[in-house]
Amino acid sequence: MKSDYLTSKPAFYALFVFSLPIIIGNLFQQLYTMVDSAVVGRFVGEQALAAVGASYSLTVVFICVAIGGGVGSSVIVSKYFGARNFSAMKTAVSTAFLTFLGISVFLGAVGIVINRPLLVLLKTPSDALDMALVYLRIYFLGLPFLFMYNVISSMFNAIGNSRIPLVFLIFSSVLNVALDFLFVAVFKTGVAGAAWATLIAQGLSCVLSFAVFMRTLGKFKDSEDEDAAAGKDVGFFGENSCGSARSGGADVAGGVSCGGKFCGGGARRYGKLSRGGYRKFRFFDGRELSSMAKIAIPSILQQSTVSIGMMLVQSVVNSFGSEALAGYSAFSRIASIAIVPMAALNNSMSSYTAQNIGAGKPERVVKGYRAANLMVAFFAVTLCLCIEIFYRPLISLFIGDGGSETALRTGQAALRFEGFFYCWIGFKMACDGLLRGAGDMKVFTLANLINLSIRVVVSVVCAPRFGIEWVWYSVPMGWFMNFVISFAEYRTGNWKKRL
Secondary structure, three states, X not given: OOOOHHHXXXXXXXXXXXXXXXXXXXXXXXXXXXXXXXXXXXXXXHHHXXXXXXXXXXXXXXXXXXHHHHHHHHHHHHHHHHOOOHHHHHHHHHHHHHHHHHHHHHHHHHHHHHHHHHHHHOOOOHHHHHXXXXXXXXXXHOHHXXXXXXXXXXXXXXXXXXXXXXXXXXXXXXXXXXXXXXXXXXXXXXHHHHXXXXXXHHHHHHHHHHHHHHHHHOOOOOHHHHHHHHOOOOEOOEOOOOOOHHHOOOEEOOEEEEOOEEOOOHHHHOHHHHOOOOOOOOOOOHHHHHHHXXXXXXXXXXXXXXXXXXXXXXHHHHOOOHHHHHHHHHHHHHHHHHOHHHHHHHHHHHHHHHHHHHOOOOHHHHHHHHHHHHHHHHHHHHHHHHHXXXXXXXXXXXXXXXXXXXXXXXXXXXXXXXXXXXXXXXXXXXXXXXXXXXXXXXXXXXXXXXXXXXXXXXXXXXXHHHOOHHHHHHHHHHHHHHHHHHHHHHHHOHXXXXX
């Protein structure tokens, strides 16, 4: 398939083909976190499962920083790719790699130092604290591999290749599962074995995927070389760009008219990067970093909304004891898998929107958004039916036959309730993905902050007074308000003026 299918094929087909490998890959990514919990819970014990669950609320925050940063940076890369400005694309990729490598090393060191105070602050049950510390220390050693793998995957998606990350995710997941059983079930290494299994699998996958990506990137000839050979004089968006005086386009509010096509104002907003021609490749560019940060920071916030909410609410759940924590941990792992299709559509809409705006085809964005909502409806109905039928065996998979009644009851109640509301997170993520891909970050950020605030406030205020059920009651409240705000912004059409 041609690399420009996101800007040329029918919207539903393009999004489906692009999203499917991401969905399958993310399912495999969730698989080894799920296996960590299932193997530990069955072969070590309920306290060990609670320890991994207490660690999970922290680890997901770092995972979401990596994913959000990668996806946010990939928006800039996608726009360059859609415009066929490969020299600028390579500069953006290199800048993102160097930046996130530095961030991951720093955060890993900080995590090793402050993991105990964080777990104590979150009121981790005393009988699970020591095991949670062991798990987190090993996890933070491998944080650079986790970061770089997720950033590399986002860069593959930015250039329209979502299949290669799928291959490496399957490889990593299968290896992780095998090592989990070997270390925990056979060698009896406890939670440390599960942590080492994850580190080894992610580290090897990171190194291999980086090698393949660099080889793939080398196939794209630098833009200035191509155009010099063809005798062209192009700006940011390619031949006859708005940034070129030859376009003859008249400035309009928030954009430039270019032969009847909306070009998103890119020549003015990003003109410093390329007015008068393409700039040569650089390993690191501060202006590219600034452009990426404007998208990546709100994107990290959006990706982290669920995980930060989980971490802040974790102290509420922990106060109900290790049995309730074990049940809630089992539910959280299943919920993470359930929202994979919605998260994949979120990331797909970002790349789809950015590429089509970069190619001067904003009308395709609207068609893509409608197609994404149809997919959300299908996934939401399917998930609801599956959860209502299989919620008992799903929770028992983690708790085991010897699990306490409190753990089973907590996990089953949370899973059944949330299953009815996955449509809201799907509609929210589709709309958020469009806004992020278009660079409309202010409302995007506000909506996700309100989502987080509702979840935290309702949980902290209501759960201690009326029961742990309010922890999961708060979730769809936040999703719904997030969607209402994001959709209202979409309807204004302001997103068309941001790039």
